[in-house]
Amino acid sequence: MEKMDLNPYLMFDGNCREALNFYHTVFGGELNIMTYGDLDGSCPDGMRDHVMHGTLMGGEIEFMAGDAPEGMPLGTGKINLSLSGFDEASLCSKYEALSENGTIVVPLDRQMWGDLFGAFQDKFGIDWMVNIRTS
Template sequence: MEKLNLHPYLMFDGNCRAALEFYKGIFGGELNVMTYGDLDGSCPDGVRDQVMHGTLMGGAIDFMAGDAPDGMPLGTGKINLSLSGTDERELRETYEALSEGGTVVVPLDRQMWGDIFGAFQDKFGIDWMMNIRTE
């Protein structure tokens, strides 16, 4: 069985880059950031430099994070758990099992970045994201 990767996906309200740089100073690792402006040059100036997706990997702790899009409630201490891997069959089965009785937010489907992605809240209120890497 392929090892699945579980990474905390932390959501911020416009200060994600500063938070990731802070965590890097503590935990080490390699920081990679894609802003909303990198993805879509026509996005509003107010979000252009906000982090669409950031990773801090290879240090003591691995993180993924981003700035919440306008209108997305953050909640108190809210965390999205993100599972990823390349074994599509296993990950689809995991998605189905975890989402049973919950609420599907994004159906598991191929996305613009080429991978298969889905998101849901399980029946216990835990938010999950699943990304099946296609190589």
């Protein structure tokens, strides 16, 4: 069976452009944004400048995002994005940048399994986990 890709698609309630610009500063890559107004003239005026589809590709991580269309409920928050690896300096930097002005759930610290681990919700309401492997 051919391997499939699983790409996070983050949904926002009107602040997707701000979030994508923030994530772009943290992870780099190429940021592309298409608004609802770019599609055609039939979208409501209030949605014209909202992000219909955005991508952050070619940097340290890749994902897609958009602002939920009017009347479409956002998810229930049952997903965490998880960053993991061996590069302690880089992952600590990501933890600090992404958690700034957010809510720390688990402070970044050594855990019983031996790795450094921390969890938080960023300022846009996205839940993250960072695990720095020691072996």
